[in-house]
Amino acid sequence: MPLTRDDCLALDVADALAPLRKQFELPAGVVYLDGNSLGALPSATPARLQQALRDEWGRGLIRSWNDAHWIDLPQRIGDKIARLVGAAPGELVVADSTSVNLYKVLSAALDLQRQRSPDRRVVLSERSNFPTDLYIAQSLARDKGCELRLLQADQLAAALDEQVAVLMLTHVNYRTGQLHDMAALTRQAHERGALAVWDLAHSAGAVPVDLNATDADFAVGCGYKYLNGGPGAPAFVWAHRRHVPQFEQPLSGWMGHASPFEFAPEYRAANGVARYLCGTPPVLSMVALECGVDTLLAAEPLGGMPALRGKSLALTRLFRELVDQRCGGHGLQWVSPRDDALRGSQACLTRESGAYAIVQALIERGVIGDFRAGESGSPDILRFGFTPLYLRYLDVWDAVEQLLAVLVSAVWREPRFSRRTAVT
Ligand SMILES: Cc1ncc(COP(=O)(O)O)c(C=O)c1O
Numbered sequence: 001m002p003l004t005r006d007d008c009l010a011l012d013v014a015d016a017l018a019p020l021r022k023q024f025e026l027p028a029g030v031v032y033l034d035g036n037s038l039g040a041l042p043s044a045t046p047a048r049l050q051q052a053l054r055d056e057w058g059r060g061l062i063r064s065w066n067d068a069h070w071i072d073l074p075q076r077i078g079d080k081i082a083r084l085v086g087a088a089p090g091e092l093v094v095a096d097s098t099s100v101n102l103y104k105v106l107s108a109a110l111d112l113q114r115q116r117s118p119d120r121r122v123v124l125s126e127r128s129n130f131p132t133d134l135y136i137a138q139s140l141a142r143d144k145g146c147e148l149r150l151l152q153a154d155q156l157a158a159a160l161d162e163q164v165a166v167l168m169l170t171h172v173n174y175r176t177g178q179l180h181d182m183a184a185l186t187r188q189a190h191e192r193g194a195l196a197v198w199d200l201a202h203s204a205g206a207v208p209v210d211l212n213a214t215d216a217d218f219a220v221g222c223g224y225k226y227l228n229g230g231p232g233a234p235a236f237v238w239a240h241r242r243h244v245p246q247f248e249q250p251l252s253g254w255m256g257h258a259s260p261f262e263f264a265p266e267y268r269a270a271n272g273v274a275r276y277l278c279g280t281p282p283v284l285s286m287v288a289l290e291c292g293v294d295t296l297l298a299a300e301p302l303g304g305m306p307a308l309r310g311k312s313l314a315l316t317r318l319f320r321e322l323v324d325q326r327c328g329g330h331g332l333q334w335v336s337p338r339d340d341a342l343r344g345s346q347a348c349l350t351r352e353s354g355a356y357a358i359v360q361a362l363i364e365r366g367v368i369g370d371f372r373a374g375e376s377g378s379p380d381i382l383r384f385g386f387t388p389l390y391l392r393y394l395d396v397w398d399a400v401e402q403l404l405a406v407l408v409s410a411v412w413r414e415p416r417f418s419r420r421t422a423v424t
Contacts, residue, residue, distance in 0.1 A: 002325050008318070011393035017302055017311050021390045023295045024228075031395045031402075033369040036174075036202055036346050036385025039228030045291040052287045073286040074255075074277055080293045081227070081236050084305060085200060085219070086210030092238040093273050094286060098201055098222045099132045100251070101237040104276060105218035106137060106168060107250040109195045110144050112243065113165035117193060120165035121146045124194070126153050128375050130174045133199055137168060153178065157185065160192040167194050171209065172202035172344030175372050175381055177316075177336040179207065179344045183214040190215065201225060204236070205296050206312060206345035206387070208305040211238055218243070226345070226387060228292030234285055237276045244272050253278035295389055311388035313340045315396055316347040319384065322400040323349065330407040335381060346385045348372075355380035356424070357417035361406045364417075367399045371424045 012018060024040045026032060032040055056064040065071050078093040085092070095101065106123070113120050123137050127150040134148070141148045151159050153173075160167065167189040172179050186196040195217040203209050205226030211219055217240050223233030239247055249269055254260045255277035258268045269275040299308055320334060335348045351358065359371040359382050369384040384399070406412050 005397050008393040008397040020299055024390045029366045031367045031399045033384040035387030036225055037370055038224055039226060039292060040390055042228055042291045042295045045288050048287055048291050052284060070283045074281050077290050077293060084296055085204055086212050087238050091273055092236055093276050094234050094236050095277050098220050098235040099136055101220040101235050102133060102136045104250055105197055106140050108247045109166045109197055109218055111248050112246060120163060122163045123148045123166045123168055124159055124164045125150055125168045129170050157188050160188055160194055164194045166197055168197040170199040174202055177344045177346035177348055179342050186214050186216050202344055208309050223289045228295055229289030233289045249275050251278040255279055308388045312345040312386055315386040315391055318396045319347045326400055326404050349382045350379040352379050354412055355382050357412040358382060358406055360417040361412040362402055365402045367402045
């Protein structure tokens with residue numbers, strides 16, 4: 001039996017997570033399928049920012065570092081994010097960007113390996129990893145005399161040889177939504193003497209992660225995607241507690257000092273997680289990030305990350321079924337894994353031509369996804385992210401309805417839809 005609009009409505013009625021949508025300000029008439037790039041605005045954020053601006057900054061002035069506890073924000077929000085990724089309180093801090101945090105942890109991992117096994121000089125990663133991860137690894141490889149070795153996802157485990165110092169991967173692939181088995185790859189890396197560094201940019205807040213149970217070594221992640229922290233929100237960084245005593249912070253700024261307000265001329269790393277900090281925290285961005293993280297913690301009484309994961313999979317599965325059922329014959333290919341166990345929270349399609357223009361035509365009709373150029377020679381990608389906190393099953397129906405309309409009318413062929421903007 002083909003699925004109908006009423007089936008989708010019934011799924012929404014039965015959805016125990018449906019009330020969480022009220023936490024967001026979503027524009028009318030928009031189906032937002034890009035929370036994997038920039039999460040939606042939580043309704044609490046504008047008032048909280050106003051308070052931070054007018055009361056804490058305006059009236060409190062410099063006193064707010066103590067009185068409004070600004071100085072504790074990196075740890076306080078870090079403890080909240082820790083609950084989403086299987087870390088313990090005090091193990092994770094919010095700081096800088098994902099790129100900068102990756103620099104810190106990859107540098108630390110390579111230094112640890114240099115002390116233990118100086119012959120291990122390879123950073124192993126996936127060719128289709130997010131470019132910033134590869135660029136950061138390239139610069140560290142250059143500075144530390146190492147080699148960055150890039151392979152396809154299915155070649156990684158076999159390539160963990162005695163030369164590999166660090167396995168550096170992004171848990172969910174940004175283009176395809178393909179999910180790595182973090183526990184298995186970390187275990188294999190350890191068995192063969194390598195450390196495992198994970199980028200959780202597309203996992204934190206979307207896919208259950210248990211950093212301590214998987215025994216990962218280091219992890220970083222993004223604040224502005226599924227954590228709904230706002231454009232350019234600060235990122236997070238975690239290190240397994242076994243590394244904390246030895247972890248050297250390559251960006252030894254004063255906020256990572258054991259006692260910043262001693263103003264001592266010599267750097268002395270703070271105990272534990274605080275040593276991953278570098279400079280002054282961006283308070284307004286941190287305040288917005290905390291509102292975003294709170295929208296996820298609000299799901300805890302309703303089943304937390306496992307319940308969100310269940311809905312996320314149901315949404316991407318429904319999208320695939322509706323696209324298969326209704327959009328056949330229009331040249332679309334499914335690029336995200338069909339197997340639930342291998343798929344993150346996004347559903348991506350390819351088409352030989354027109355991917356960019358189709359996405360633009362959809363955006364004009366209120367269905368906001370995005371476009372990513374295909375990997376060297378492969379077709380381009382129409383990318384749709386599904387945020388279970390605020391998407392309804394009916395939204396999936398509406399998105400496919402618009403996709404079908406764009407394809408049938410061929411409106412996307414109008415030249416205006418092919419004009420490239422700076423950000424895709
Ligand atoms: C996997 C991954 N890592 C890192 C980033 C971005 O890092 P940054 O916040 O430093 O720009 C992205 C951005 O989309 C990403 O997808």
